[in-house]
Amino acid sequence: MNRTAAITGIGVVAPGGIGREAFWELLTAGRTATRRITLFDPTKFRSRIAAEVDFDPKEAGLSAQQARRMDRAAQFATVCTREAVADSGVDLGELEPERIAVSIGSAVGCTMGLEEEYAVLADEGRRWLVDHTYGVPHLYGYMVPSTLAAEVAWEVAAEGPTALVSTGCTSGLDAVGHGAALIEEGTADVVLVGATDAPLSPITSACFDAIRATSPNNDDAEHASRPFDAKRDGFVLGEGAAVLVLEDTEAARRRGARIYATISGFASRSNAFHMTGLKPDGREMAEAIRVALDRARIDPSEVDYINAHGSGTKQNDRHETAAFKRALGQHAYEVPVSSIKSMVGHSLGAIGSIEVAACALALDRQVVPPTANLHNADPTCDLDYVPLTAREHDMRVVLSVGSGFGGFQSAMVLSRA
Template sequence: MAVPDGARRAVITGIGVVAPGEPGTKQFWDLLTSGRTTTRTITSFDASAFRSRMAAECDFDPVAAGLTQRQIRRWDRTTQFAVVAAREALEDSGIAGECDPERTGTMIGTACGMTISLDREYAIVSDEGAAWLVEEAHGSPYLYDYFVPSSMAAEVAWLAGAEGPVGIVSAGCTSGIDVVGHASDLIRDGEADVMVAGASDAAISPITVACFDAIKATSPRNDEPESASRPFDRTRDGFALGEGAAVFVLEERGHALRRGAHVYAEVAGHAARCNAFSMTGLRPDGAEMAEAIRHALARARLDPTDVDYVNAHGSATRQNDLHETNAFKAALGAHAYRTPVSSIKSMIGHSLGAICALEVAACALTIEHGVIPPTANLRHPDPECDLDYVPLVAREQRVSAALSVASGFGGFQSAIVLTAPHRGRA
């Protein structure tokens, strides 16, 4: 039986991050607050034949991260990111030995799954694409795991010793928000007391670059990659690909308080909508995103004027930035003009399903430290995008309620609200 709304609350007690630049939550936060960008010419393969040849890559050494040679051989880069981020989150929470395995669950989000390994293995079994009938004998013995993203959730569950609910959320670019929202709902509904939840994607590969080249969604500013991602700037011309993972330990609030855990923030509300309009197109009025924001705030029992900061999707495409600017105005009213908004994609690129988990981490750290990350590269404001986008430099400001939003292919629109642990609920 579902527990009455408000009787159980979900809080974040552990954060683990693998992001472009150096891995680790502290390194991630230092990068964001410094306003530095990580976008560079792609180094993982020869991208010279592509329209967009840059990305925000993680400086990730699996050996230095503590993975064994067997794990490195068996796991796709996406799984490596997820496990390393989950391990940091578990250590950060200090929850080892303090939770019931049957009341602990795992949920991982991803947009693309094991892209790099599937791309590599197809090239091998097809003799670089020359053979229509592939030679499966040449494939990796772990190929099945690459086809099934749930293998990633299983690895994280084994790491955590979690025997409760387990699942995968794959909703494109909203996956990172949706997975945290759904995991929090499992806690609120009484299905679990602890959830290890987050999202991971490592999709900087020829097939991914080719797909985004085809629809001209990525920036072609190859001569200046560090400033190519320009959310809300009138010169914006697309996003830069990224990669990474963020994983959280979510706990029922009473469970966390009884063991004296440090609480970063409460996951106060989450909602998702679909525009039922286009696979890739967005209506400029942002009506569906605005509706998701309203419902997330309603679940959080907050008024629009309670929002202190908005972490935008901010993909730097012509249509997205206008779409969500109008959504903020529709959902928050006049308060939208008084609310700081920023996009961390300007610094770490767009890591598809993982980016929203990284943005949730940024919101939790913003609440923790009282510093709002900037929108890098915003030097020429678009007059149609006329809100306060915190250009170039981080801003010290107390934040008690942070809103994060996302748009995804298929018309998906998601919103999540995080609040300070000391903040009460009406």
């Protein structure tokens, strides 16, 4: 019996609002959540802007002990998990715990917890040898990225396969792909999939400043993230998380679940070329798209919408445009494409799952989110990038792609149930 993975629950913590509906409202309104950084003093940095989440652990339903124990990224994932499970309506208590699995992605793990603790242990960097006696009991958990997946597993009492996927900026897509494979092969009946990152800290800003990847447009933070625009000058950091409930499609139908979308195909490739560089022809991303479509048994001409990686760097946007043309041929000029990073920033490993959530909602509601801030199209990016305004559109097949440092390229095909 062929099994396919269906998305039956969605939970989102994103800049601009907590929860699935607040996220979707921001996207369809074409609003941006980018602003000057408030989580620390960014004065000394080249790029002083980000897309922050207005998040209070207590208001989000976490206990004082959970807030103390968890890094901000783990808090995001836990809140998303609760929303996704409630949205799905699945009674996890009726399942064998060994049949519940977890697949969570993250690019940088517990960055904020680690940096905060290092500052304490090193006396704000004054001591080369840190004093471990000042460390909190949960410091080891901050050092181990798999803590993020473990927190989700504990939240739902999952005793099946539990994994942390860390493949840079494709982590979110890859974690969903891994979870879908667990459903397809029959290893699990329900999988909590998604990704989380809370990277907004001085060390992260310093790293991206060093390679000049982030936008220095500090005087106009609201319009700094400009994918595919001729005046784009780098991406805007973000934070957030999304968790999805995956079930076998037929089982979900039998219990009368609402199915947002099914995951029809997934593939990933590497360019084996450069840590940050991309070849201009887009061959590796095009190959990931081709294989994902083949696995879904879907012709390129059937793609109705593309959710682009769309980071807002000149190199990435041109690379993607070439990949779409290479993979879809003439149809690339006919299909709407957009980047939600223009509104919620680039939350590194988390963004792939946040974008899958956006794709599932787009299929469910038949609306394409826009590319905000796209006023002056780059002539080399000559596709339909849905500038400024959301668009009602008949969709049955959606393609979401990701591109990450290290040369990772991933593609996922979602279909309307």
